[in-house]
Amino acid sequence: MTTTAGNTKAYADSSGSFKRRGPRFTDRIVASPSGPGEWPVEPGRYRLCVSLACPWAHRSVIVRRLMGLEDVLSMGITDPLQDDRSWRFTLDEGGVDPVLGIRYLEEAYLARDPEDGTENGVSVPAIVDIPTGQLVTNDYPQITIDLGKEWAAHQRPGAPVLYPDELRDEIDEVNAGVFHDVNNGVYKAGFATSQARYEEAYTALFARLDELDERLENRRYLVGDHITEADVRLFTTLARFDAVYHGHFKCNRQKLSEFGALWAYARDLYQTPGFGDTVDPDHFKRHYYMVHTTINPTQIVPLGPEQAAWLTPHHREELGGSPFGPEGTPPEPLEHPLKPLGPIDM
Known part of the structure; x- marks a missing residue:
């Protein structure tokens, strides 16, 4: 295939x-x-x-x-x-x-x-x-x-340093595990064509998510005290997890929203300017459910889950740190919305 x-x-x-x-x-x-x-x-x-x-x-x-x-x-x-x-x-x-x-x-x-x-x-x-x-x-x-x-x-004044020299080795190490088991891991589960290969990917995915959940219990961000390249790379998979990967790719041991620290961490990032305001569930649900016809031949696009849950309090600020660093500032609000889509037309 x-x-x-x-x-x-x-x-x-x-x-x-x-x-x-x-x-x-x-x-x-x-x-x-x-x-x-x-x-x-x-x-x-x-x-x-x-x-x-x-x-x-x-x-x-x-x-x-x-x-x-x-x-x-x-x-x-x-x-x-x-x-x-x-x-x-x-x-x-x-x-x-x-x-x-x-x-x-x-x-x-x-x-x-x-x-x-x-x-x-x-x-x-x-x-x-x-x-x-x-x-x-x-x-x-x-x-x-x-x-x-x-x-x-x-770059704008106040932009964060996402790949600082002193944290580069740790960022690279975290990114390597996240790529193999999470970013690419959901695809390895979803597109596997044998039960054994699917189960291998599924097991590695949730082992890594459990490890990340534990890592984030007492630290606000994956590496250091503010957002880095590591947080960006993990977030984009987490943003799609419950809406797509949990069902469509059979990554269904539990939802992201059923984790503790990991779900709070994801909401913290989502509520940070630059993250949640770039998320478009309509785009990614249509893509996965309508393009991957070997997995979803009916091309029916699910209506849920509701995005409102991403805006609930996360209390991660209590762990210290700041998203943009001690002297950083958030980007200005978006002047123009991302490109909307019309009604689903089959």
């Missing part, structure tokens, strides 16, 4: 185990380019293309907002529903991205590599060079780190 699983083309091997192909284009946009594969940071030159449905792309939406890069890095939002050419700009007038002038993100991939540009799938997030229309990078782990560090000259 081959599928498009969020950020890249994926498949199940002969044992029934889900396998994710990594990003193919790993160039970077950096403050001081020094060699091949490095592009210069330039305000207005690039466009960040995302799906609000995709947890891997959602990371970049959060970091762009936390850093206050809206005026220097424009953002295009794709339809949560895909066709055989993958992500498309049907939410824009005429079905064309107003900045890039393309209907499908695939066009930027093929502009970069006409022969093999889509070999590993068409994934989001993707950063496109506006003047040439070519894809620069779809390296989703590196994109958020670079937005937090390399774009420092253009």
Whole structure:
């Protein structure tokens, strides 16, 4: 079975185990380019293309907002529903991205590599060079780190430091476990094609969630005293857990809302500017339930759960720490809402 699983083309091997192909284009946009594969940071030159449905792309939406890069890095939002050419700009007038002038993100991939540009799938997030229309990078782990560090000259005053040098090793260690068992773990459970492989993924997922729940009992954030790259990466999976992964991917030992510290932690982040205001359940429920027809052939989209629970008190401030650091400040409220969707049309 081959599928498009969020950020890249994926498949199940002969044992029934889900396998994710990594990003193919790993160039970077950096403050001081020094060699091949490095592009210069330039305000207005690039466009960040995302799906609000995709947890891997959602990371970049959060970091762009936390850093206050809206005026220097424009953002295009794709339809949560895909066709055989993958992500498309049907939410824009005429079905064309107003900045890039393309209907499908695939066009930027093929502009970069006409022969093999889509070999590993068409994934989001993707950063496109506006003047040439070519894809620069779809390296989703590196994109958020670079937005937090390399774009420092253009960040808003009071932006948090998401990947501080003194905490980098600990952040990397936490991120590695979260990626394998949680971020990718829900996919390994949901797309497994054998009972044994599903049970392996399920067991590893909840073992890791139990570990994180315990870790967060006496500390407000995963690493250090304010939000870091580690919190961004975990949050986007937690934001989709009860609405999608619990039922759709059979990750149903318990809901996120049935954890103690982990659920309070998730609500704390959700109520932090830059996190909850970038969450769009309509986009991600439509994507998972309507695109993954091997799992949900009826394409019926569930109405729940209610988002109001995310706004209940969490009391995490009692643990100390501050979301943006001792001198940091929250981003300004969003001036324009994220792209709404109309009624579900089957």
